[in-house]
Amino acid sequence: MLLSKLRQALICLLAGKVTLSYPAKPRPPEEGFRGYPEVDVNKCIGCGACAAVCPARLIKIEDVDQTTRRMTRLLERCVFCGRCAEVCPEDAITMSKQFELTSDQARQDLTHVCEVFMATCKRCGRCYEPATPLDRIMEPGFRHDQIDRGGDRCPYPELRAPDSESPSTDEHDEHDEHLDEPVSAQVAQVVEAK
Amino acid sequence: MTTQELATQLQERFDAEQGEPDGLASPGWLSVTVCSDRLLDAIRWLWEDAGYRFLISAGSDLRRERGKYLVTNLFAQDEHGIYLAVHTEVDPEQPSIPSITPIVPAANWTERELRDMIGVVPEGHPDPRRLVLADDWPEDLYPLRWDVEHGIKPPPSDCQVPREPPPEGSSVVPLGPYFPSLEEPAYFRLFVEGEEVVGADYRGFYNHRGIEKMGCSVLTYNQIPFIAERICGICGCVHSTAYCQAVERAAGIEIPERAKYIRTIMLELERMQSHLLWLGIAGHIVGFDTVLMQTWRMREPIMWLSEKLSGNRRVYGGNIIGGVRLDIPTEVHQDVLDMLDKLETEWKALYKSIPGDTSLMARLRGTGVLPHELAVERCVVGPTARGSGVAIDTRLDHPYAAYDRLEFEKCVHDGCDNLSRTLVRLDETLVSIGLIRQALQQMPDGPILTQIDEDIPGGFEGFSGVEAPRGEVVHWVLTGDENRPTRWRPRAPTYANLQVVPPMLKGSQLADAPINIASFDPCFSCTDRMEVVDMRTDDEYD
């Protein structure tokens, strides 16, 4: 008995103090850690591959109009498998090192919404992703000035500038204020409250 | 006996037709169909004469494909390395099948599940009560039928599962519904007379997540591994491995050699951390927290290493159909070996300090006795079986991944008590260290994933058993057409082990109940079932 207790004491003494002073001192995870999947909305082309493979089925894709695809990620359900990052053709998703995601309002804090500008199919009128980045730029409505120039083809008639002939650069800024979020950039809006 | 000889025998004796639905001719696997009149004879022969061990049964709704329900009973013969599926077709007009529970007691829960989930009634079952479904789930709504949608919330009904009243003169000590020492949902009502436990009533299934239904209705083949890995919080990799192997066998996919070794290494890492975790909890339950502190300290480097190898401490997420998606490059081999060396030294020191500790021995030796015969009869698996002298280990009996190329032995102890089960786990941790060393050394270079270009064809079945830290995990898959299985039936080891807990508690001391239950390393979340036993009269309704 005594010998056994001495052995146990030795194990404890040899180990010494091992407790990390986390969270006072942060402990960064290892390289390759799969944490919060961050989406680079500027790279995303809205192809939907991530939604197709996500085992938690948390990426909802809906086309809100003929040129806007909205992707809602309910990341409170995320299982951090990294499949979305693996299949994304544009490498728009990175598995970050962030793991401290506890929140008392997980639904709000971990919901990520982004809208991607898509091309409209001339036949069926639904969204599709343009073949090349150049094609995308050529789409009406992609850039601010084109919204103004777009004339009848502009998807947001209420935003059309009164004089849509030759908008000057100065006017852009003005328009910016009136723009509805969905067209203010290639990817319009990121709601990401953390 | 080979599978072919077995097929001939079954054909001659019971008119069993081979290979329906189309079984893949993989070695050690046989699938036969027996009509329901001959089912009991066939089962009796397998169980009583041929030395088959019951695994699980599965009910599938094949009304769309064949106009029938399919009931599948799965067996294993460990000496000959054979897995056997006995299918019986059931007419939807008359959804009933003779119950095999009177012959094979271990089939008890799974047959009740058959009734709950598919609506096929096991005729002659000794306890035909509801098992799996919640109390307020309506009658006549069978979740695993294809025409019941995934995710429905039916209005609650007031069906009540009857509770077992305590035997005359005894009092009830509740343990749960949130099991106090294992921090999992399980509700034992212990019937005690003084200090002695004379009966128990177990109600579980609080954590049913409908994973099987998801697998057959909303997920696709390659989404399931990640969900399967979450069946268990401690040993998930075994589930994803077993599922992937089952699908690979069904579809005839051969995975690269390197992938097999990587799977082996991850499985053994998982076993080590699981056994260390268990030992810590066991120490905590018997009131010896130094064990908890020290084993969990030793476990931590395994977790950090897993994080480095796979990107996550626990849920490796490495398995996918056709191989693995995480590599173990040569640069990290040294890290793994260093971790193993350190662990081995510490483990041996710990091992030496345990047998001399009389207080620890007093809690473990001679308590929680699970007799060898009971262990065989109830088909328990894993360290629980090996602690009662039942020498079964899937890694050696039915080799998978790279285990057939590694050298190791089964760890068997025959004390049948808590101590034996502890020693089995202690030994196995050392074996795992050796296995990882061998695997790292032998691991060939090459690809880790087989590219799958064609769709997985429907109507094939695949099966795989994997030795989890808690025992044998089995997954049976029937492939379907919409890029998902028609039926996916996983069985966690605790499903088999938990059924034997109430008979084992009989006559034990109340104070030992937590460690007796915990010595099985139960995983309630994986299993969640229900059982009632009156131990004084030996009447079982389990």
Ligand code: SF4
């Ligand atoms: S990490 Fe996995 S679960 Fe999370 S969003 Fe990506 S695919 Fe879905």
Ligand code: SF4
């Ligand atoms: S994040 Fe990547 S995979 Fe997902 S829609 Fe965007 S481009 Fe496609």
